[in-house]
Amino acid sequence: xxxxxxxxxxxxxxxxxxxxxxxxxxxxxxxxxxxxxxxxxxxxxxxxxxxxxxxxxxxxxxxxxxxxxxxxxxxxxxxxxxxxxxxxxxxxxxxxxxxxxxxxxxxxxxxxxxxxxxxxxxxxxxxxxxxxxxxxxxxxxxxxxxxxxxxxxxxxxxxxxxxxxxxxxxxxxxxxxxxxxxxxxxxxxxxxxxxxxxxxxxxxxxxxxxxxxxxxxxxxxxxxxxxxxxxxxxxxxxxxxxxxxxxxxxxxxxxxxxxxxxxxxxxxxxxxxxxxxxxxxxxxxxxxxxxxxxxxxxxxxxxxxxxxxxx
Amino acid sequence: xxxxxxxxxxxxxxxxxxxxxxxxxxxxxxxxxxxxxxxxxxxxxxxxxxxxxxxxxxxxxxxxxxxxxxxxxxxxxxxxxxxxxxxxxxxxxxxxxxxxxxxxxxxxxxxxxxxxxxxxxxxxxxxxxxxxxxxxxxxxxxxxxxxxxxxxxxxxxxxxxxxxxxxxxxxxxxxxxxxxxxxxxxxxxxxxxxxxxxxxxxxxxxxxxxxxxxxxxxxxxxxxxxxxxxxxxxxxxxxxxxxxxxxxxxxxxxxxxxxxxxxxxxxxxx
Numbered sequence: 412x413x414x415x416x417x418x419x420x421x422x423x424x425x426x427x428x429x430x431x432x433x434x435x436x437x438x439x440x441x442x443x444x445x446x447x448x449x450x451x452x453x454x455x456x457x458x459x460x461x462x463x464x465x466x467x468x469x470x471x472x473x474x475x476x477x478x479x480x481x482x483x484x485x486x487x488x489x490x491x492x493x494x495x496x497x498x499x500x501x502x503x504x505x506x507x508x509x510x511x512x513x514x515x516x517x518x519x520x521x522x523x524x525x526x527x528x529x530x531x532x533x534x535x536x537x538x539x540x541x542x543x544x545x546x547x548x549x550x551x552x553x554x555x556x557x558x559x560x561x562x563x564x565x566x567x568x569x570x571x572x573x574x575x576x577x578x579x580x581x582x583x584x585x586x587x588x589x590x591x592x593x594x595x596x597x598x599x600x601x602x603x604x605x606x607x608x609x610x611x612x613x614x615x616x617x618x619x620x621x622x623x624x625x626x627x628x629x630x631x632x633x634x635x636x637x638x639x640x641x642x643x644x645x646x647x648x649x650x651x652x653x654x655x656x657x658x659x660x661x662x663x664x665x666x667x668x669x670x671x672x673x674x675x676x677x678x679x680x681x682x683x684x685x686x687x688x689x690x691x692x693x694x695x696x697x698x699x700x701x702x703x704x705x706x707x708x709x710x711x712x713x714x715x716x717x718x719x720x721x722x
Numbered sequence: 723x724x725x726x727x728x729x730x731x732x733x734x735x736x737x738x739x740x741x742x743x744x745x746x747x748x749x750x751x752x753x754x755x756x757x758x759x760x761x762x763x764x765x766x767x768x769x770x771x772x773x774x775x776x777x778x779x780x781x782x783x784x785x786x787x788x789x790x791x792x793x794x795x796x797x798x799x800x801x802x803x804x805x806x807x808x809x810x811x812x813x814x815x816x817x818x819x820x821x822x823x824x825x826x827x828x829x830x831x832x833x834x835x836x837x838x839x840x841x842x843x844x845x846x847x848x849x850x851x852x853x854x855x856x857x858x859x860x861x862x863x864x865x866x867x868x869x870x871x872x873x874x875x876x877x878x879x880x881x882x883x884x885x886x887x888x889x890x891x892x893x894x895x896x897x898x899x900x901x902x903x904x905x906x907x908x909x910x911x912x913x914x915x916x917x918x919x920x921x922x923x924x925x926x927x928x929x930x931x932x933x934x935x936x937x938x939x940x941x942x943x944x945x946x947x948x949x950x951x952x953x954x955x956x957x958x959x960x961x962x963x964x965x966x967x968x969x970x971x972x973x974x975x976x977x978x979x980x981x982x983x984x985x986x987x988x989x990x991x992x
Contacts, residue, residue, distance in 0.1 A: 425990060461829055463989045476730060482831050483730045490829040496822030498750060512742040513830040515734035557826070 414439035415565050415596035416460050421469035423455050430455040432620040433469070438598060442591035444607030445600040447617035453600040454493055456617060457569050460598065461490045473565055486514065489563035491554045493570045493600075499543035503534050503553045506542055507560055514561045528560035529553075531586055533579065547574030555583065559590070566590060568599040572606050584609045639663045639677035642684065647696025649674040655691040659683055673699075731831075736839075739832035743840025744847075751810065751848040760806045764856045767793045771863035786867035787876055793860045794883050795942050799890055800935060803853055804920070807894035808912040810849060812902035814841040815983060824988045834984045842899060842976065849891040854884055879943055886941040893934055893968040896975025903982045930959070934971060937964040 414437040423431040431452045445453045458464040459471045465479040476484045497506060507528055511521040529535045532552035537545070542553060551574050558566060568587070572580050587610050591597050601607050607614060616623040645668075646652050653665050653674050661680035668675055678684040688697065733739070751757055771793070815838070818824040827837050861880045866873050901908040901915075922929045923936040930936035940959040959967075 458989050461825075463825060463828060464987050474730065481730075482733045482833055485829055485831040486731050488829070490825070492822075492825045492829075494822040494825070496825070498746070498821075498823055500750065500753060501746075509742065509746050510826055510830060512745075513734065513739060513827070513832055515738065515831060 415474055416598065417470075417472045418456075418459070419470045419472075421459060421466040421471050423459055423464055423467050429620050431459065434620075434622055435469075436615060436622055436625065438596060438615075440591075440594045440596050441613060442587060442597045442599060442611035444611050444614040445598055445617060446602070446607055446614050447600075447623075448602055451602075451617045452620040453602070453617050454569055455620075456615075457490075457567050457598065457600055460565075461488065461492075461567050486561070487564040489558035489561065489566045491558040491566075491568045491571050493573075495547070495550055497542045497550065497553075500541065502539050502541055503529060503545070503549075503556070504538040506553060507538075507557050510557045511560050516561070524560045524562070525556075528556040531559065532556045533582060548576050548579055551575055552579060552583070555586075559586075564595055566595055566597040568597065570601055571599060572601070580606075639679050640681040640684075641675060641677045642681070642688075642700055643668060643673050643675045644688065644697055645673045645699035647698070649695070651691060651695035652676075652688065652697065655695070656684055656687050659687055733831045733833050734836070736833060736836045739830075739836035740840035740843065743827070743832075743837050744843045747814075747841045747844035748847060751844055752851070756809055756813070757848065757852065760809065761852050763802050764798075764806060764852045765859075766802075767797050768856055768859040768863065771860050775863060775867070786865040787879070789867065790861055790864040790876075791942070793864065794857060794887075795939060798853065798857060798887060799938050799942065803849075803887060803890055804894050804916050804935070806849060806852065807891060808898050808909070808916060810845050811842075811895040811898035812908040812912055814838070814845055814899050814902055815979075815988075816902045816906075816908060819988045828988070835980055838899070838976070838980050838983050842895065845895055845899075846888075846891055849895065850888060853887050853891065857883055857887060882941070882943060886938060889941070889965065889968045889972075890934075890938045893938070893971040893975070896972040896979065897934065900975045900979040900982070903979050903986065934968070937967045937971075940964040941968075 416436075416438040418434045418436040421431060421434050422429065434452075434456070445456060447453050455464065459466055460473060460478055462473075462478040462481065462484065471478040473484050474487055478484065501509070504525060507525040508521050511524055516524060525538075526535065529538050532555050534549060534552055534556060537549060542550060545553065551571060555568070555571055558568070566587075571587075572583060575583060584606075587597060587599065591611065599607065599610060612627050614627075615625045644652050649667060649672065653667070653676075656662050656676055656678075657665055659678065659680075661678050661683055663677040663679060664675075665677075666675045667673070676684060688700070691697075771789075774789075815824070818827060828834070858880065861876075861883075865876050897915075898908070898912055901912055905911060920933050920935045923933040923939065924930075937959055941961060941964050
């Protein structure tokens with residue numbers, strides 16, 4: 412299967428530092444979250460996809476063309492870079508229209524597209540103000556506007572929600588989700604898990620220059636044959652629950668939650684655990700069971716910890 | 723996938739892309755602090771010429787054309803113009819890298835050649851805008867110092883000087899553009915080149931041929947007054963050869979700059 416973005420055994424190093432190591436990945440339509448801590452290689456991944464870096468080894472293609480050295484690919488690629496960098500003397504309008512002109516549009520089309528893009532990110536009212544006077548959130552949004560203004564098929568977003576207020580964060584999240592639903596290939600990097608979680612369940616976990624895991628959160632979990640399932644049980648008597656499950660051979664750990672009102676159980680045999688729980692449910696006054704595993708963060712932390720332990 | 727099946731359109735035509743880059747770069751250069759400083763530097767002789775006309779005893783002053791020749795040859799062509807070229811041309815790409823705005827330019831469907839040429843054209847226009855008025859004003863303030871009679875006879879000299887200044891701007895600009903893409907911090911090496919290497923132009927023999935200033939100086943018809951020993955050593959090179967060499971420096975400098983610019987991963991410099 413081929414995707415809009417293909418990494419084929421791509422490596423990239425800066426001098427002696429390996430930023431990305433033998434990465435193979437195929438990214439197709441929809442929103443893909445690129446997750447990893449700072450320095451994991453997310454930005455390098457995006458820079459390779461955006462043709463800003465040449466792979467030291469391997470190949471990176473976007474829409475069938477090499478990402479490096481093929482400027483024509485940028486007719487269909489939009490990049491929202493991470494650095495807070497602008498020609499500060501320009502207004503938001505000048506910034507977006509200049510870059511549209513550089514994409515080859517005529518004046519009428521430049522005007523139409525700039526208005527539409529700035530409206531999408533709610534900056535039309537501030538379009539004539541200098542970017543130097545914009546707030547951090549506004550600067551993030553004008554970067555996004557230039558990335559989407561030429562209607563790209565592939566959108567590369569490097570930490571796009573940084574500095575945005577909740578209202579605009581929500582607006583941008585909805586915009587990105589909509590663009591993904593329209594069939595565009597969107598890669599969004601972030602080290603903040605809930606940002607990615609708000610947009611997609613399709614993730615690539617990057618750590619120390621490698622793809623740690625990829626796919627849907629559930630698929631990722633399937634990869635983790637040793638990953639214990641976690642269940643948080645809220646009960647009137649959480650100690651009773653703990654006593655009931657503690658002796659089960661597959662239970663890995665039992666911890667009391669904050670305030671002592673819940674107990675978090677980790678087990679490699681969820682079925683046995685739920686059977687035991689059902690037996691004590693009434694006696695212990697169990698009123699809520701949920702799996703914190705469903706949160707991306709727990710999977711991410713687990714994978715990182717496992718990779719760390721394996722070394 | 724359908725995404726791959728659709729052929730990609732070619733990059734934006736060279737001139738169209740270069741014009742867009744030129745427009746932005748011109749705006750950025752003209753209104754920069756650097757331009758204000760350079761304008762002061764390049765218009766300094768005009769102020770001094772005005773002062774000279776007001777306070778000097780014009781009856782005992784040297785001939786106006788000699789004073790003007792001194793200003794053009796020694797101030798503009800030897801010092802101010804190369805210095806302005808250094809500060810503008812080394813920054814053509816370096817400023818974009820340092821300001822991290824290079825990413826926007828390099829993520830558009832345009833060739834790197836169009837980016838470089840658009841920026842270089844903006845530099846030349848800015849340089850000419852700052853330099854030529856100063857030379858013209860100096861001419862009209864200094865040459866008719868003892869009256870306007872015979873002024874018309876020197877107008878061809880003025881036109882020649884303007885042409886030489888434009889050629890010098892291009893040659894120095896291309897060299898410094900090359901330096902600007904080659905080195906992360908090009909200003910100090912550029913100054914060393916201007917102060918050190920270019921002084922070889924004052925030595926006898928073949929050495930001046932390896933400087934830019936000797937070729938530029940050879941194109942200026944009037945010579946500075948009372949140069950003493952330096953005048954003895956100064957080599958005047960053939961005009962046609964000088965033009966050819968300056969054009970060649972411009973072309974080779976730009977080609978070299980493009981060669982590096984087209985391959986360089988600027989993200990690594992950020």
